[in-house]
Amino acid sequence: MRREYLPLLLAGTLALFGVIGLLPDWGLALKQAAYNLLGMALFLYTIRINIRTIVMNSRPVYYLTLLLLVAVLFFGGGGGVRRWFNLGFMNFQPSELAKVVVPIYLIGSEGTLRRLLLGILPWFLVLVEPDLATSSVILVLTLYVVFITAKDLKVVVLLFSVLAAPIVSFAKVLFWAFLGLITAAFLVLRASLGWIVLTLGLVIGIGLTTPVLWRKGLKEYQRRRIMAMLNPHENREVLYQSYQSRIALANAGPFGKGIRGATQKNYGFLPAAHTDFAFTSIVEVYGYVVGAILILLLYLLPFSLFYLSLSPDPYVQRVASTAGTFFLYQTSVNLMSVLGLLPIAGIPLPFITYGGSHVLAEWLWLALAYSAFRWRVET
DSSP, X not given: XXXXXXXXXXXXXXXXXXXXXXXXXXXHHHHHHHHHHHHHHHHHHHTTSOHHHHHHTOHHHHHHHHHHHHHHHHHOBSSSSOOBEEOSSSEEOHHHHHHHHHHHHHHTOOOHHHHHHHHHHHHHHHHTTTOHHHHHHHHHHHHHHHHHHOOSHHHHHHHHHHHHHHHHXXXXXXXHHHHHHHHHHXXXXXXXXXXXXXXXXXXXXXXXXXXXXXXXXXXXHHHHHHHHHHOGGGOTTTTHHHHHHHHHHHTOXXXXXXXXXXXXXXXXXXXXXXXXXXXXXXXXXXXXXXXXXXXXXXXXXXXXXXXXTOSSOHHHHHHHHXXXXXXXXXXXXXXXXXXXXXXXXXXXXXXXXXXXXXXXHHHHHHHHHHHHHHTOOOO
């Protein structure tokens, strides 16, 4: 099999699993099938356009995405939060569009600092919805694009500093020690004063805002989910979903309980069985064998895109590997949440979780990787 066919085959198989996993609810299953058909149509249209044309003309789409992210804060809905627009036939989340548009625009932008700032702005807008999980995807992809386009080690130090700053900001002694370590690293690299001031300014800014975001930016249930991972015995009620997920997985057996016999799913013990816990739902119904196959397919998809990125064309390298990072991050966070290794994040499992916005974003990422490969320039 030619390597460009493998990601498409994997995506189609996962999409089929996503539809079958919604049974016996034919209404949701047919909607999911329709979302995937729409995504495939978007895929077929997008691969006809040269990736260079897409990247070079991504600026207005980036600013349109920013406008939508601002608009959803005032006019959006989401049960106490502002995350989507109700289009009638589906709920449209601008943050899902941002997962694709922001990295593509950054790939075509110039300057390390400019890329970083252009990525931080939509990250912040999504964070204040509040949507910590989706904002983390945008941040990871932003840092990845900045990293692969960087030309010296100073950028690596800057990225590490930005990533570590929120963690060390809750302990004053550790935070000051971290600032000293950053300064020492830049002195060893013989960095200019501008690099040192820029990085320390970013770290101090993040350090000052992180505790504020923790207290006022996150909802109470989000803080409790994080604290429950650190101290589960005192936060058992917060871990109810995680416990029910593990019960469903533990009792699934090699070949599952069947569509009618899946008690956790059918009797409502497993909340959000078609969204956050779509993987658990499928395993309870179809068993460990299908679950193992599903995990294999989910991880083969990003690595098939990394393999596709092994090309001398820089556009193929950057777009395909960023697409692989997108799928790898979402898969890993979702599965770790289901297994109780991370707080319930709300990040969709690619092509499996029910929903229109994220399915379209996933097909679009696949299309962009294929466009890059199709229009590659061999040297």
